[in-house]
Amino acid sequence: MNLCGKKILLGVTGGIAAYKTCTLLRLLQKEGAEVRVSMTSAATKFVAPLTFASLSKCPVYLENGTLEARPFQHIDFPRWADLYLIAPCSANTIGKIANGIADDPVSLCFMSCAGEKWIAPAMNVTMYSSFAVQQNLERLKANGVHVLESPKGELACGETGEGRMAEPEEILNALKNAKEVKNVCKNGKRVLITAGRTEELIDPVRYISNRSSGKTATAIANVFYEAGFDVTMVCGPMDVAAPSFSKVVNVRSAIEMHEAVLSQAKDYDVLVHCAAVADYRPAEVANEKIKDSRSQLHLDLIPNPNILRDSVAQKRKGQVVVGFALETEKPELHAKEKLEKSGADLLVLNMPVAKESGFGKDNVAFSLVEKGGTVPELQMASKRDLALGILRFTLLELEKTK
Numbered sequence: 001m002n003l004c005g006k007k008i009l010l011g012v013t014g015g016i017a018a019y020k021t022c023t024l025l026r027l028l029q030k031e032g033a034e035v036r037v038s039m040t041s042a043a044t045k046f047v048a049p050l051t052f053a054s055l056s057k058c059p060v061y062l063e064n065g066t067l068e069a070r071p072f073q074h075i076d077f078p079r080w081a082d083l084y085l086i087a088p089c090s091a092n093t094i095g096k097i098a099n100g101i102a103d104d105p106v107s108l109c110f111m112s113c114a115g116e117k118w119i120a121p122a123m124n125v126t127m128y129s130s131f132a133v134q135q136n137l138e139r140l141k142a143n144g145v146h147v148l149e150s151p152k153g154e155l156a157c158g159e160t161g162e163g164r165m166a167e168p169e170e171i172l173n174a175l176k177n178a179k180e181v182k183n184v185c186k187n188g189k190r191v192l193i194t195a196g197r198t199e200e201l202i203d204p205v206r207y208i209s210n211r212s213s214g215k216t217a218t219a220i221a222n223v224f225y226e227a228g229f230d231v232t233m234v235c236g237p238m239d240v241a242a243p244s245f246s247k248v249v250n251v252r253s254a255i256e257m258h259e260a261v262l263s264q265a266k267d268y269d270v271l272v273h274c275a276a277v278a279d280y281r282p283a284e285v286a287n288e289k290i291k292d293s294r295s296q297l298h299l300d301l302i303p304n305p306n307i308l309r310d311s312v313a314q315k316r317k318g319q320v321v322v323g324f325a326l327e328t329e330k331p332e333l334h335a336k337e338k339l340e341k342s343g344a345d346l347l348v349l350n351m352p353v354a355k356e357s358g359f360g361k362d363n364v365a366f367s368l369v370e371k372g373g374t375v376p377e378l379q380m381a382s383k384r385d386l387a388l389g390i391l392r393f394t395l396l397e398l399e400k401t402k
């Protein structure tokens with residue numbers, strides 16, 4: 001994740017490793033993060049709050065308000081934070097946060113923080129391997145808390161083993177390598193997006209397909225998710241992974257995609273038909289691999305069902321349907337024709353016009369054609385920009401039906 005501009009609340013608990021948190025704080029600031037600190041009473045015995053207050057240039061949230069405790073610091077700080085990291089996290093605090101106890105600044109912030117939560121456990125090896133700590137760590141992980149590894153090493157108590165707090169640089173790298181998670185406010189709407197390509201079997205080892213990568217569909221999934229939609233993706237084969245926040249239905253052929261979409265389309269407020277679905281499939285699939293006879297081979301192709309048209313046919317009031325058309329010639333003519341024939345609300349015309357655009361690339365030449373409207377000139381932009389255009393149109397359409 002990009003730490004620049006991130007608001008990070010650092011929780012510090014009572015352990016020797018608390019001194020390392022000063023270095024961690026500086027490393028986070030160097031990345032451009034804004035950092036504030038909360039401390040348990042035990043932590044203040046290891047590092048003076050004044051140190052953290054000076055480094056963070058902000059009052060530290062403490063139990064007895066020795067530095068400065070504003071009346072609502074216990075909710076102000078966690079509300080402000082995009083990310084809450086407890087480092088070091090003592091066995092005692094692990095026990096509290098895993099079991100709903102919130103009786104000190106660090107555990108209280110944990111309970112009232114809606115952002116991402118990370119902990120860096122630090123303790124003696126026997127404490128670390130105790131059933132209580134291990135069970136509590138499992139519980140935290142199961143509830144989405146990122147538990148940093150406590151690697152083997154020399155411990156402050158003189159023993160060697162697991163339980164050492166990860167080094168500040170290791171913690172920083174773990175944060176930087178983590179996937180970005182945005183705090184999303186749900187809007188109660190659902191979008192179904194078809195993604196990738198389809199594969200139409202010729203025989204058990206060969207198929208007809210195309211070069212769609214799934215990148216545009218994942219860009220669309222991202223912007224709808226960020227706008228608060230519940231996202232479902234019906235994915236044919238793709239070169240990129242579907243985002244982890246989306247519910248995924250995997251399919252292979254156009255027939256399977258047709259079935260997966262049409263069987264649940266009515267449950268969605270928005271349908272985005274982004275997948276590159278094969279128009280035709282072999283009339284028959286050979287049971288065995290077709291042998292090379294060195295003579296001409298004819299493949300009989302029959303049309304696949306039209307998923308866009310069939311979903312428009314059963315479109316319910318207020319539902320928004322977006323179709324895609326990839327054209328290599330006469331784009332305006334074909335786009336208008338497809339929009340009229342399909343009855344979609346919006347048609348995304350796209351053309352693989354340049355080397356740096358189209359299949360598998362981050363940019364695309366596209367034009368958003370609204371029902372009854374003219375075809376705007378093609379523009380070259382990022383797939384995210386295309387996705388934002390679809391989102392903007394969809395939100396306006398949904399607003400009209402309120």
Ligand SMILES: Cc1cc2nc3c(=O)[nH]c(=O)nc-3n(C[C@H](O)[C@H](O)[C@H](O)COP(=O)(O)O)c2cc1C
Pocket residue numbers: 012013014015016017040041042043089090091092093104122123124127
């Ligand atoms: C010198 C010393 C070092 C300690 N180091 C640790 C430690 O690394 N990890 C830990 O879980 N507890 C450690 N403890 C015990 C905790 O400080 C103690 O459990 C305390 O109640 C934790 O409170 P807190 O979770 O509110 O910060 C240490 C205690 C002392 C006196």
